[in-house]
Amino acid sequence: MILIPMSTEFGKGPLNKHLKDAAAILKSGGLVAYPTESYYGLAADAANEAAIRRLFQIKRRKPGEPILLLIPDVGSLKRCVAHVPEAAKRLMDAFWPGGLTIVFEAQKDLSMLLTAGTSKIGIRLSSHPLATALVKAMGSPITGTSANVSGEPPCRTPRGVFNALGKGVDKILDGGETPGEKPSTVLDVTSYPLTILREGIISKKMLAPFCGALN
Template sequence: MIESSALEEAVAALRAGGVIAYPTEAVWGLGCDPDDEAALARLLRLKARDPAKGVILVAASIEQAAPWLEGVSEAQRATLAASWPGPTTFLVPDNGRAHALVRGDHDRVALRVSDHPLVVALCEAFGGPLVSTSANRAGEPPAMSADEVRRVFGEELDAVLEGELGGLLRPSTIRDLATGRVLRS
């Protein structure tokens, strides 16, 4: 059960340009508004992540991801619909919608539609996709609990949305939509 006041606090933090932590399918994640340049830059600084790498966007539904999917063929949409919601992140061609810090040095955007109830509720309450990147400093293992998140980031986050991990043993598979090639299994 998701505590509505905690969800409201996390959404308010996101809308105010904050960076939050929340549980995902396999590890704890950091998130922010993917259209807020200052929030994106802050999230990357917190992680000490190379901006060239880009980040994943997570959505509650294919409809939420639709602005990033304009230009994707019907066959490719069918591939997405057959896999989502679920633990597969697809690299889709950038149609100009993604911020440069989301994309990194790539011509594709990493998108996932989650089936994790808390992630879905968070994206629905926020009204769109969020950045979803593992809650850790670059080169360190991802946090597996809210306590670990707090140990790593202390007071640097604007909200920590309590909840359970989704039970997967590893982060989502990353697959190139155009080629089908698996980049992370």
């Protein structure tokens, strides 16, 4: 089902009910699609192994590919991350919330489906109001993978998500058409020099002043 927000006042009216319903679906092991700064994302409860397995199934995603997470606030990092380097703190101050996914050393109890056995996890604090409202309603990390079949173009509209994934998604939060263009930039801070794994919305030139040496 597609949920159409009736108000932009987060925390009030029909939209607040939709968000509570979406959070309840996630907490019960369901999947919810939501808009981000670039494309639609697909949320599962990051602490629910069965939900993550279901996400892999409907995306037809290979288990050896890691999944990034969205967090409700910086304080939630400790649930997922073993260590936050000083460089990461500078980067978070500069680019969060926004289009930077930072790859940290993962907590040992984090699902290997999320880390793909790398002992690392990508984390982002979104700047999109609806994505932010969803993860805050959840109160804990959610998956931030794209809402599409792996290897296929990412989706910019709720209809695109439905056409791609069908009834495999329990709810779609309709934020209209997303900008598309570039995805988030992915930066690994677990070793020095820091390494750009994917250059996206935030360019290497923008990152350089906060990183020292950068690959």
